[in-house]
Amino acid sequence: MEQADQLNALLELQRELALEADTDKVLQRITGAAIDLLGAERATLYLVDEAKNEVWSRTFTESELREIRLPLDGRSLAAETARDGRILRIDDPYNDPRFDPSVDARTGYRTRSILVLPVDARDRRRLGVLQIVNHRDGGFGAQDERIGAALAAAAGVILEYLQLHRQLAEERLRVVQVAQETRHRLARDLHDGVAQTLANAAVGIEIAQKHLPNDVDGALQELGALRERLVESQKGLRDILFALRPVALEEAGLAAAARALAERMDGLNASRVLARRVDSVMRLDPSVEAGAFTVLREAANNAVKTGRAANVAIDLYEDDGFVHALVEDDGTGFDVASTLARYAERGSLGLLQMRESARLIGARLTIDSSPGHGTRILLRIPAVRAGG
Helix, strand or coil: CCCHHHHHHHHHHHHHHHHHHCHHHHHHHHHHHHHHHCCCCEEEEEEECCCCCCCEEEECCCCHHHHHHHHCCCCCCCHHHHHHCCCECCCCCHHHHCCCCCCHHHHCCCCCCEEEEEECCCCCCEEEEEEEEEEEEEECHHHHHHHHHHHHHHHHHHHCCCCCHHHHHHHHHHHHHHHHHHHHHHHHHHHHHHHHHHHHHHHHHHHHHHHHCCCHHHHHHHHHHHHHHHHHHHHHHHHHHHHHHHHHHHHHHHHHHHHHHHHHHCCCCHEEEEEEEEECCEEEEEEHHHHHHHHHHHHHHHHHHHHHCEEEEEEEEECCEEEEEEEEECCCCCCCHHHCCCCCCCCCCCCHHHHHHHHHHEEEEEEEEEECEEEEHHHHEEEEEECC
């Protein structure tokens, strides 16, 4: 194909790709165009699988194999380009020590010439490799390399879109999981606390009514006990409302909410909860403050309720362009990696809720803990004033 025809065909391909919504069809179209535009016999698009340390064939135009997987640190031209990003143009692969003939041996096919190009994301992350095999007129030339690079760039755009789409789906799932956990926790707290107390109160009123005609003192005693239960229920309801919508946070900001949190939790499960260093006066965006408070509340709750901490300290201060929110305790500690890995079994999303809250407000969350050594949870929030 003449150079002008190649360029026209490449422009037409780009227009077609912009209108095609099916990702697999787009990738298949790119490998097909590699054959047509470069006068080749076969083309394969490999993806980098870092978790398995492999490159694997996502799309290929023709092969006797259903899938090809090659070790990323092994001997193969695709793996070498995936590792270092260099374009390889080889006219006699069997005399090149980097070439792995095992795929040819499995299929009976013989590779005579090969062009291998890196497929990168916009931030230069290596996503895959485009490999084009056997130019029909001998070896690949410099113009073939330029056309191949354009096709590899188009493949990079599509693969990056795939990754972003998958990440978005995963993030939506995490948000749903966190929201579901929050609803379950609220329902559990209401059922075990307020609802149970109200049910007991109804029974207490009935008992008092029965005592009243013949035993006024007994009725008054029952009503006194009932009042204590209702006061306790009111406190539990206020705790739930504080977790959902702390007035101090809305009216006075994150520092006031941190102090209120320490005061409310102090003494719970015999733990000493202290607002140790709370001197930040900066008002952040309301959504940022809400997300940061979620992390503080969840960290303090974990320390008191599951970490069996005797002492919990809450800090909030400004330093080096960040607002630092810290919860530190002397509890039992835990294995962070193991706990995160077992969320599906445990059905608890506390740490995940903290991580998602941090991510949504653009903050960095650090969780430092180990069994027997307490826990230190630090949230670094960009110091951008509300409305700034």
